[in-house]
Amino acid sequence: GQQVMQIPQYQHVQEGEDFTTYCNSSTTLSNIQWYKQRPGGHPVFLIQLVKSGEVKKQKRLTFQFGEAKKNSSLHITATQTTDVGTYFCAGFGGGGNKLTFGTGTQLKVEL
């Protein structure tokens, strides 16, 4: 079945440093979504990318969908303590009609 892997699994940064998480699917995706889960919380939808090579920005967050629609990345510029949490990518497609969540990247931000 479809597998979605993320690297790194954990990232510990100093406040103000940049952060990037990478997402790779075993199959071509029709779209990719990103979610953020704060410690003790539930996943919250951030964004959806649909087009090959698409880039979207939300303030300090930049999301990219690969040309082959099998990979994606999330880059956070100048991290803040409010960015702490686990970031999941989730892919839709591969012939199925369900969302497959990636393995997640846990971000910790230190002052």
Add this chain to the structure above:
Amino acid sequence: SAVISQKPSRDICQRGTSLTIQCQVDSQVTMMFWYRQQPGQSLTLIATANQGSEATYESGFVIDKFPISRPNLTFSTLTVSNMSPEDSSIYLCSVERAGNYEQYFGPGTRLTVT
């Protein structure tokens, strides 16, 4: 977005018993989903619950163990039957707004089986 509530928020249950988790949405939605999330792990889809039809279960999950009801467009229940400690997890319901694939999650139910 959507406002989703789940009951109970947490429970501690004895093995061999069953627990029914409720999911209530503030507006009508077509697609509802049930996920399981082990602490520190990713989300695994259990089943998709559509109103008026039987739930569609993912590989590794069966109706006898996780019966689901979807009586209307704003409500669903998931029952975890004949529980064992391996069922200890967080169970999340989510909904999808028609046509845009974005999912919105409830706060989750933290289940501990002793």
